[in-house]
Amino acid sequence: MKRLRSETHSLDEIDARLLAALEQDARQPISELARLVGLSAPSVSERIRKLQESGIIRSFTVDIDTKALGYPIGAMVRVRPLPGKIHLVEKLIQEIPQFIECYKLTGEDAFFAHMLVRSVEEMDDVLESLVDHAMTYTAVIKTTPVKRRLPPL
Missing domain, CATH: 3.30.70.920 (Lrp/AsnC effector binding domain/regulation of amino acid metabolism (RAM) domain)
Known part of the structure; x- marks a missing residue:
């Protein structure tokens, strides 16, 4: 069941860096994200889970080149x-x-x-x-x- 956000989630610097890294490449391994933000892999997994539960991260998407699909x-x-x-x-x-x-x-x-x-x-x-x-x-x-x-x- 999807939890609704009742208030704005405040981000710390690590959350902001995680979001920026995921925006660049959402398929990065947790181990790489952990290295980028200076935390352990379990800590990064937990932060991502909390960002999802709060509704900040709704999905992980793919950047598609629509021209390559024939839509110029x-x-x-x-x-x-x-x-x-x-x-x-x-x-x-x-x-x-x-x-x-x-x-x-x-x-x-x-x-x-x-x-x-x-x-x-x-x-x-x-x-x-x-x-x-x-x-x-x-x-x-x-x-x-x-x-x-x-x-x-």
Whole structure:
């Protein structure tokens, strides 16, 4: 059963260093993490377990090169549902596999979604599937000058 966090977990310097090391490579052996932070392997295992239980570490992920998978085009799409269509648009975005991430926002544009496609034609087809229910504003991603990273610890 997943424990809910009732308060903010305070991190010490070792927790922060562990998170930074895991962010770089979550597959590092416990022995290597222990060496990096100057603790024993059992101590590091216990700290990681506590970080998971507190909800700070939710999962260990893989960094995939989407271009190598055949998705050379990434785009960010602002989505403004038509009146009364917000729940339908949210469901459509969830069901369209080309949307790999989506944020629900305040303001006129209710959603900000990250899309991956194989071609401009595929992008047009995906956006066309929303046209009866929402207005979209699309910007193609050129580069990623800031990769996903940890917040200041």
